[in-house]
Amino acid sequence: MSTARKPLFAGNWKMNLNHLEAIALVQKLAFTLTDKDFDRAEVAVLPPFTDLRSVQTLVDGDKLRIVYGAQDLSVHDAGAYTGEVSGSMLAKLGCTYVLAGHSERRQYHGEDDQLVNAKVQAAYRHSLTPILCVGEGLPVRQAGGHVAYTVSQLDAALNGVKHDQAKSIVIAYEPVWAIGTGEVATPDDAQEVCGAVRARLAELYDEEVAGGVRILYGGSVKGANIAGIMAQPDIDGALVGGASLDPADFVKISRFGEMSG
Numbered sequence: 001m002s003t004a005r006k007p008l009f010a011g012n013w014k015m016n017l018n019h020l021e022a023i024a025l026v027q028k029l030a031f032t033l034t035d036k037d038f039d040r041a042e043v044a045v046l047p048p049f050t051d052l053r054s055v056q057t058l059v060d061g062d063k064l065r066i067v068y069g070a071q072d073l074s075v076h077d078a079g080a081y082t083g084e085v086s087g088s089m090l091a092k093l094g095c096t097y098v099l100a101g102h103s104e105r106r107q108y109h110g111e112d113d114q115l116v117n118a119k120v121q122a123a124y125r126h127s128l129t130p131i132l133c134v135g136e137g138l139p140v141r142q143a144g145g146h147v148a149y150t151v152s153q154l155d156a157a158l159n160g161v162k163h164d165q166a167k168s169i170v171i172a173y174e175p176v177w178a179i180g181t182g183e184v185a186t187p188d189d190a191q192e193v194c195g196a197v198r199a200r201l202a203e204l205y206d207e208e209v210a211g212g213v214r215i216l217y218g219g220s221v222k223g224a225n226i227a228g229i230m231a232q233p234d235i236d237g238a239l240v241g242g243a244s245l246d247p248a249d250f251v252k253i254s255r256f257g258e259m260s261g
């Protein structure tokens with residue numbers, strides 16, 4: 001972690017929690033997290049689409065410092081695309097962030113690099129900040145190709161993304177073999193790839209972009225293992241799945257593994 005970049009802890013709820021459960025969880029987070037916590041790190045939740053209006057109402061009504069976003073968006077801006085949700089709809093709901101290219105979208109919904117690139121572009125069209133997910137599967141890791149594979153996903157997703165846009169992107173390195181498995185990458189493993197991602201950003205853009213972009217780690221992050229991850233120089237936070245559904249553990253993660261703020 002660098003002091004120049006404000007850490008981000010984003011809870012990806014995946015397909016969990018209805019809108020009433022969403023309100024209860026956000027209320028618990030808001031009740032526990034302090035201004036000091038929010039001064040030190042940005043805390044975001046990424047609920048299912050059906051929860052976003054409720055979260056917006058709560059955040060706006062109670063002037064909460066929690067920010068929120070969506071797990072996916074359409075590459076289209078409007079029209080006859082049954083089941084799709086556009087970036088403009090998400091922006092109208094006050095979303096700050098949107099995930100692009102999560103490995104579960106790539107794996108279960110056939111999203112390829114070209115589509116992920118189109119989703120990154122769609123996010124920028126509607127002033128949403130993409131959290132671009134990259135990361136290798138187990139066979140690639142075992143063959144030692146994890147850095148090259150992840151960097152190639154990055155290159156493809158950033159195709160056509162301009163310097164001013166790239167400055168705001170968030171990258172989440174999520175090795176697929178560590179997602180929901182309890183098999184967390186070692187801090188050194190995570191740093192190796194996150195460092196390579198930052199170096200690639202410097203090659204694609206410049207030091208301003210590379211030094212400013214936040215790179216998150218994701219994959220079985222918990223309150224018990226976040227401290228070692230955050231000690232790495234190129235890791236600026238976490239994209240958290242399962243543990244983000246447990247308010248006590250997500251608060252602990254947001255405090256870098258410490259119990260109190």
Ligand SMILES: O=C[C@H](O)COP(=O)(O)O
Binds near residue numbers: 220
């Ligand atoms: O988006 C979050 C990642 O898929 C990590 O999920 P996990 O923390 O349950 O392993």
